[in-house]
Amino acid sequence: MGKRSVIPFGPQHPVLPEPIHIDLVIEDEKVVEAIPSVGFIHRGLESLVDKRDYNQMTYVVERTCGICSFQHGMGYCEAMEHVFGVDVPARAKYLRTIWAELGRMHSHLLWLGLLADGFGYENLFYQCWRVREKVLDMQEMTSGGRLIFSVNKVGGVIKDIEKEKLDIILKTMDEVEEELTVIKDTFLLDYSVQSRLQGVGIVTKEQAHDLGCAGPFARASGIRTDMRKLGYAAYPDLDFEPIISATGDSYARCYCRIMEIFQSIDLIRQAIGKIPNETDLFTPVKGNPDGEYFMRVEQPRGEAVYYVKASGKQYLDRFRVRTPTFANLPGLCEMLKNTQLSDVGLLVLTIDPCISCTER
Amino acid sequence: MANVKRSPWLLHYDGSSCNGCDIEVLASLTPVYDAERFGVINTGDPMQADIFLITGGVNTQNAKTVKQLYDQMPRPKVVVAVGVCACTGGVFKDCYNILGGADTVIPVDIYVPGCAARPQAIIDGIVQAVELFEKRSKEHDEKVRSQKKGSEVA
Ligand code: SF4
Numbered sequence: 001m002g003k004r005s006v007i008p009f010g011p012q013h014p015v016l017p018e019p020i021h022i023d024l025v026i027e028d029e030k031v032v033e034a035i036p037s038v039g040f041i042h043r044g045l046e047s048l049v050d051k052r053d054y055n056q057m058t059y060v061v062e063r064t065c066g067i068c069s070f071q072h073g074m075g076y077c078e079a080m081e082h083v084f085g086v087d088v089p090a091r092a093k094y095l096r097t098i099w100a101e102l103g104r105m106h107s108h109l110l111w112l113g114l115l116a117d118g119f120g121y122e123n124l125f126y127q128c129w130r131v132r133e134k135v136l137d138m139q140e141m142t143s144g145g146r147l148i149f150s151v152n153k154v155g156g157v158i159k160d161i162e163k164e165k166l167d168i169i170l171k172t173m174d175e176v177e178e179e180l181t182v183i184k185d186t187f188l189l190d191y192s193v194q195s196r197l198q199g200v201g202i203v204t205k206e207q208a209h210d211l212g213c214a215g216p217f218a219r220a221s222g223i224r225t226d227m228r229k230l231g232y233a234a235y236p237d238l239d240f241e242p243i244i245s246a247t248g249d250s251y252a253r254c255y256c257r258i259m260e261i262f263q264s265i266d267l268i269r270q271a272i273g274k275i276p277n278e279t280d281l282f283t284p285v286k287g288n289p290d291g292e293y294f295m296r297v298e299q300p301r302g303e304a305v306y307y308v309k310a311s312g313k314q315y316l317d318r319f320r321v322r323t324p325t326f327a328n329l330p331g332l333c334e335m336l337k338n339t340q341l342s343d344v345g346l347l348v349l350t351i352d353p354c355i356s357c358t359e360r
Numbered sequence: 361m362a363n364v365k366r367s368p369w370l371l372h373y374d375g376s377s378c379n380g381c382d383i384e385v386l387a388s389l390t391p392v393y394d395a396e397r398f399g400v401i402n403t404g405d406p407m408q409a410d411i412f413l414i415t416g417g418v419n420t421q422n423a424k425t426v427k428q429l430y431d432q433m434p435r436p437k438v439v440v441a442v443g444v445c446a447c448t449g450g451v452f453k454d455c456y457n458i459l460g461g462a463d464t465v466i467p468v469d470i471y472v473p474g475c476a477a478r479p480q481a482i483i484d485g486i487v488q489a490v491e492l493f494e495k496r497s498k499e500h501d502e503k504v505r506s507q508k509k510g511s512e513v514a
Contacts, residue, residue, distance in 0.1 A: 011422070011425055018374050018379065018382065019373075019374055019422065019425070039421040040376070040419075040421050040422045040425065041374065041375075041376040041377070041416070041419070041422070042376065042419060042421065042457050043376050043417070043419065043452040043455045043457055043458055044452075044455040044456045044457040044458070045451075045452060045455055047455060047456055048452075048454060048455060051454050059451070060451055063378045063380070063451050063452075063475075064378065065378055065379050065380075066377070066378045066379035066380020066381065066382070066383060066476055067379050067380075067383060069378075069380065110383060125390075126390055126391050129386075129387065129390040129391075129392070130390070130391065130392060133387070133392045136387075145476075146384070146476065146478065147380045147383065147384065147476045148380050148475065148476055354379065356374075356376075356377065356378050356379045357379075
């Protein structure tokens with residue numbers, strides 16, 4: 001047995017733009033234990049419910065996380081719509097689906113880039129981000145914002161995507177698909193990348209299940225979980241299957257996310273093909289909310305849960321969000337055990353951590 | 361921007377931002393926007409950094425970290441606050457855990473507005489920071505020179 005020592009990882013670390021602090025207990029070069037400490041980014045936005053009314057909260061909730069901002073807004077609005085008992089117009093549902101999938105694409109591309117940077121392929125990192133800019137351009141064209149676009153509203157959406165713009169999206173999707181097919185091969189077939197990812201950081205199906213992992217992290221370990229199958233927005237009308245992989249190592253997680261980008265492209269195509277022609281974009285809600293609801297949404301990183309509770313006042317009693325990274329942290333700490341110190345940076349990346357969601 | 365002689369290094373720290381501004385900072389460093397053409401380069405080490413980009417407000421937990429990072433940077437240094445959160449606290453200003461913008465703990469020189477701040481605005485902030493850094497370096501050099509002279513005379 002070697003001598004034990006503790007190496008701090010973060011809060012400011014080159015691999016991750018976000019602050020998380022992990023104390024790594026190591027023995028020689030091997031990690032025996034990983035102890036996370038959080039709170040560097042805690043804002044307490046859930047407490048804003050007593051200062052902002054339920055409509056204003058939409059914009060606060062969107063700022064839980066800048067990467068999956070649209071989906072946060074959507075989850076909150078869907079929950080509020082259930083509380084009010086209103087039906088959202090079909091076109092708004094499809095628009096939400098399109099924006100949500102664009103968000104998933106840009107999030108996964110961002111992650112792929114960071115992963116490439118993590119194993120030292122700087123050019124690949126730039127390639128991924130170059131493709132990502134195309135997706136961001138689509139978001140900007142349709143909503144006006146690159147990342148945070150505030151198009152959700154309790155009852156529907158506030159902006160329409162016109163026919164011409166839908167055509168541009170379709171054209172861009174073709175381009176992205178073509179470029180991604182080239183990039184994909186480097187991630188999945190390159191010898192050095194394989195040796196860096198395969199067999200590293202294995203989480204078995206049982207472990208993933210017991211630790212309550214979510215999203216691509218769980219799917220890479222072979223768990224069929226995808227909240228989109230629960231049928232919110234326009235997902236019930238679209239045809240897709242959750243992408244799973246059995247091995248549960250870093251490579252599997254990379255594979256799942258890449259394939260999900262292709263899936264998103266396909267979903268956007270389907271949604272644009274089926275989008276109904278309506279002029280109504282939202283159902284007006286009247287009065288104050290009363291009741292509670294529990295909404296589950298599949299975000300790029302996994303299942304997010306929104307809980308709202310209202311008692312007939314303009315201000316909500318309680319708002320709570322449980323984000324996917326929060327569910328994945330126990331899995332991460334388990335995974336870090338018995339790995340090499342030099343792999344830690346990359347392994348932390350493979351769960352696609354979003355700390356600002358986690359700590360809100 | 362004319363006659364800038366130095367290539368300052370950038371340090372980016374995420375205070376308590378929502379990530380929106382962070383990834384825009386990263387995006388402005390990638391080739392599409394390419395802030396690196398102004399001679400800056402991103403580094404992870406505060407001891408080698410000249411310009412400190414901070415996104416997000418300051419909360420009770422990270423105030424110490426922000427202060428520490430700032431102190432570790434060699435003089436002269438320039439601080440850029442990116443996004444309304446870092447400027448004033450932004451949407452989270454009323455949250456119980458937020459102390460305020462970055463200037464509650466460290467002196468901020470340049471404020472970049474926006475939520476999320478656009479890469480163009482961030483690049484504008486970086487360019488101003490580079491100029492300011494050049495100016496401060498000159499003053500710093502002069503000070504060192506005059507001190508040296510002073511000690512020689514003595
Ligand atoms: S300014 Fe807006 S985008 Fe930037 S960190 Fe704050 S809330 Fe997020």
